[in-house]
Amino acid sequence: xxxxxxAFCSFLFWGCAHSIHVVHSNPYDQSPGxxxxxxxxxxxxxxxVLGFTFDTDYVDRAYNxxxxxxxxxxxxxxTTQFSTSLGFFSWTNKILMxxxxxxxxxxxxxxxxxxxxx
Amino acid sequence: xxxxxxxxLIMFLSSCAYVYQVQVGNIxxxxxxxxxxxxxxxxxxxxxxxxxxxxEAALGSDSGKEVGDLLGxxxxxxxxxxxxxxxxxxxxxxxxxxxxxxNGRVSGLTSVRxxxxxxxxxxxxxKVTGHCLRKRSS
Amino acid sequence: MKLKWLMVFTFMTVMITGCTxxxxxxxxxxxxxxxKVVSATREKGIIFYFNFDTDFADELSADLRSHCEGxxxxxxxxxxxxxxxxxxxxxxxxxxxxxxxxxxx
Numbered sequence: 593x594x595x596x597x598x599a600f601c602s603f604l605f606w607g608c609a610h611s612i613h614v615v616h617s618n619p620y621d622q623s624p625g626x627x628x629x630x631x632x633x634x635x636x637x638x639x640x641v642l643g644f645t646f647d648t649d650y651v652d653r654a655y656n657x658x659x660x661x662x663x664x665x666x667x668x669x670x671t672t673q674f675s676t677s678l679g680f681f682s683w684t685n686k687i688l689m690x691x692x693x694x695x696x697x698x699x700x701x702x703x704x705x706x707x708x709x710x
Numbered sequence: 711x712x713x714x715x716x717x718x719l720i721m722f723l724s725s726c727a728y729v730y731q732v733q734v735g736n737i738x739x740x741x742x743x744x745x746x747x748x749x750x751x752x753x754x755x756x757x758x759x760x761x762x763x764x765x766e767a768a769l770g771s772d773s774g775k776e777v778g779d780l781l782g783x784x785x786x787x788x789x790x791x792x793x794x795x796x797x798x799x800x801x802x803x804x805x806x807x808x809x810x811x812x813n814g815r816v817s818g819l820t821s822v823r824x825x826x827x828x829x830x831x832x833x834x835x836x837k838v839t840g841h842c843l844r845k846r847s848s
Numbered sequence: 849m850k851l852k853w854l855m856v857f858t859f860m861t862v863m864i865t866g867c868t869x870x871x872x873x874x875x876x877x878x879x880x881x882x883x884k885v886v887s888a889t890r891e892k893g894i895i896f897y898f899n900f901d902t903d904f905a906d907e908l909s910a911d912l913r914s915h916c917e918g919x920x921x922x923x924x925x926x927x928x929x930x931x932x933x934x935x936x937x938x939x940x941x942x943x944x945x946x947x948x949x950x951x952x953x
Contacts, residue, residue, distance in 0.1 A: 609757075609785040609793035615800055615823055615836045616733050616874040617807065621815040623845065631804070640787070648870045648929055655925050659878060667878040667923075669816065671804045674873050675797055676787045683787025686797075689875060690804050696880060733874065788869065 609678040620669030620692055629692035632667065634658035641682045654687040662693035725833075728825040730790050735819040735840075743843035745817075748810040753835040754799040756792030759785065762830045791825040792832045800836045811842035866931040866942070876949070878923035884951040886915040891944035905945045916951035924949035 622629075634657035638650040658667065670691035677684045739745075763778015785793050807816060819840040826833035888911035892904040912921050926947045932938040 608795050610795070610797035611787070611789040611791065611793050612797070612800055612823065612834065612836065613788070613790040614731050614872045614874070615803065615821050615838075617735065617803060617819050617821050617838055618875075618877050619735055619816045619819055619840070620877070622808070622811065622813060623815055624813055643867060644934075645867055645869065647868055648927060651870060651873050651925070651927055655875065658875075659882065659923075662878075664880075666880040669804060669807070670875050670877060671807075672873055672875045673800060674870065676789070677797060678785040678787040678789070678793055680784045681786055685788075685870065687873065688801060690801075691878070692804075731872065 612675040614674040616672040618670045632661040632693045634689045638685045658689045664696045665693045667691040725826045731823040733821045738817040745841045750806045750838045754794040756832040756834045758792045814842040814844045866933040869930045871928045874926045876924045882950045886951045887948040888912045889946045919951045919953035921949045
């Protein structure tokens with residue numbers, strides 16, 4: 593009976609535990625008159641077995657994916673979350689990047705909006 | 711008896727606070743803006759199975775430590791604080807910030823990843839404080 | 849014979865590679881104009897886990913600034929990694945900080 597409970601508990605808790613390491617947030621400007629932004633998101637993962645992992649390219653993948661979703665605009669208010677999903681002698685590192693994509697600024701003669709902020 | 715009960719209650723109800731990460735963003739303190747501060751806290755309960763096993767073993771149960779160790783093998787990996795069972799608790803921070811400042815400029819964002827630790831369980835907290843700036847009507 | 853050389857080659861490959869772990873990451877607001885990429889890296893070797901200062905990261909901002917004089921660097925992705933050399937039981941590891949962004953003038 594004890595081993596059945598143990599096996600059940602192991603199954604229950606397998607792959608369900610997670611740990612958030614870092615949450616980073618950025619300011620943005622949503623003052624009246626600004627264009628309504630679109631929320632863009634990028635996620636990437638890296639599976640690790642027995643601790644062997646040779647690069648952190650998954651971060652660059654998320655970075656590039658986020659930018660690809662907003663090619664003609666700037667991205668503000670970016671929140672970055674780095675977490676790990678724990679498992680049986682293995683784990684998955686995860687990156688989540690979310691931000692607001694502001695459309696390309698319209699440049700009228702002598703009244704061009706800045707191409708960057710903050 | 712009452713003294714020991716009170717002591718146990720104090721021990722279990724008080725917590726230790728830990729900070730794991732702090733980040734401070736750009737600060738805009740210009741007079742032309744009216745600033746209103748806001749704070750957002752999202753949290754999830756973390757569980758320390760090894761500690762639970764150790765407490766059970768200390769209380770005389772032989773299988774407590776074994777169960778803790780066995781379950782610990784299914785939760786391997788880098789940890790900050792105790793593991794939680796809902797990884798999405800901090801994903802909506804961007805929306806929460808937008809709710810606090812829907813028509814202004816967000817400035818002075820400070821993000822803190824912290825933990826409130828109790829025996830066996832803990833509060834895994836992400837706290838974001840900032841200011842919502844609106845142009846002063848002159 | 850072939851198996852022996854394969855094992856030697858595998859061992860040598862493992863000896864020179866390390867396990868790379870991400871410690872923290874951050875990303876600042878990304879600008880519209882992304883033609884010019886600037887990057888800076890700083891690292892420090894740590895022996896037997898003895899580390900007495902974190903000064904290696906102090907000049908990172910200045911490095912990035914020097915690549916974009918008179919401009920604005922934004923969209924900065926900052927990664928802090930730890931590279932641990934398993935064959936020496938991680939008694940030698942490297943802390944590396946990399947910042948990559950866009951320069952606009």
